[in-house]
Amino acid sequence: MEREARLVVHVAEVEALKASAKLSHLKSPSKPDAVLAFLADLGLSTTGVATVVARDPKFLCAIVDGRTGLALSRSEIARLVPLAANDHFRSKSVVSKVHYYLRLFGSFQEFLRALKGNQHLLSHNLERVVKRNVGLLQECTLGSCDIGKLAISMPRMLTANVEQIRAMVASAEGLGVPRGSGMCRRALQSVAFVSEEKIATKMEYLKKTFRWSDAEVGIAVSKGPFVLKRSEDMLKRRSEFLISEKYMVQQGKVQTVYGT
Structure with missing residues (x-):
């Protein structure tokens, strides 16, 4: 127990004890050491490292080499990791998800803004949930730019259930704003998740x-x-x-x- 707790560097004592229980299977500190070196190389502060490990102790078991496929700079990864650290961020699918969101939102900054508003963006299935919802919005003849802007202001809609999206579209039409009109995005934004x-x-x-x-x-x-x-x-x-x-x-x- 003591050895595993020591691995959780910079984490408050209570968080370290919680984390150690999830790391009890480790036989060698080599992998956690590599992860901590990776985080340090990104320039994460002591607080940043503590946040990552407290959110996801098993991040210390991650294979960090795979994160190079994100096509992000070191400073961008450093800003992303404290927000996204969980078992989904350790999944290989995170690369395709990040690439998709970068295209959808138009920039890393806007993606980060949306992620702060909905930290489930990386945990939901990209094909079955996110792209399905984007497809429903495209049926309103919204272009990629409008959908991106809509999702930035209301990121929850990307991971909402299909009934909520359909209700949102119906409410917008009920206001007298037809699909394809210039005011459609504004209408959807105004009625989203409102009964x-x-x-x-x-x-x-x-x-x-x-x-x-x-x-x-x-x-x-x-x-x-x-x-x-x-x-x-x-x-x-x-x-x-x-x-x-x-x-x-x-x-x-x-x-x-x-x-x-």
């Missing part, structure tokens, strides 16, 4: 606050679905401003609500 009841409640609030008819609120939301993401407090202030300034012309009302 029909909450959408209906927000629509009713808009109608009451701005004194709109059903037709007017429908026009407003279809032209700018992101109004559904605005807080009630902000919408109330906008409404008071509009009414006080007598901005009651239809076009003026709608544009001012959106902040344009």
Whole structure:
């Protein structure tokens, strides 16, 4: 027990004890030493190494040579490892997943941003889950760029179940935003993981606050679905401003609500 605990360098005592139980099978420190040397070579700080080992003690058993296929710089790998360290990162499939996400998001920085928002990106099956969801979004005639932007703002949708994605698309169409329209991405972003009841409640609030008819609120939301993401407090202030300034012309009302 003592020998394995010593392998967990820079980790707090409690975490080291937890980790040692998962490393009790080790007969030689050569592999952990190689991993620690790899992490040190990446330039990880003491805290960074502690984070990696605490998250995944078995990372000390990884074959680190395989990570060179990620097509990332040393500094990029150093930023990725503390976020991604788990049994899935030790899998060979991580290389194809990282390559796919780099293409989808357009840059390592955006991929990292999405991973911070959804650390399950590397654990879900790429073909059966992620690409399936991307395919459903493509059916809305969204291009790769739009899907990438959508996924950056809402990375959870890449690993959501298929019913949630279909419900999201149906809700966007229910706002009067057809597939393929320029506002489709905004509509999907505005209704993602929001229940029909909450959408209906927000629509009713808009109608009451701005004194709109059903037709007017429908026009407003279809032209700018992101109004559904605005807080009630902000919408109330906008409404008071509009009414006080007598901005009651239809076009003026709608544009001012959106902040344009």
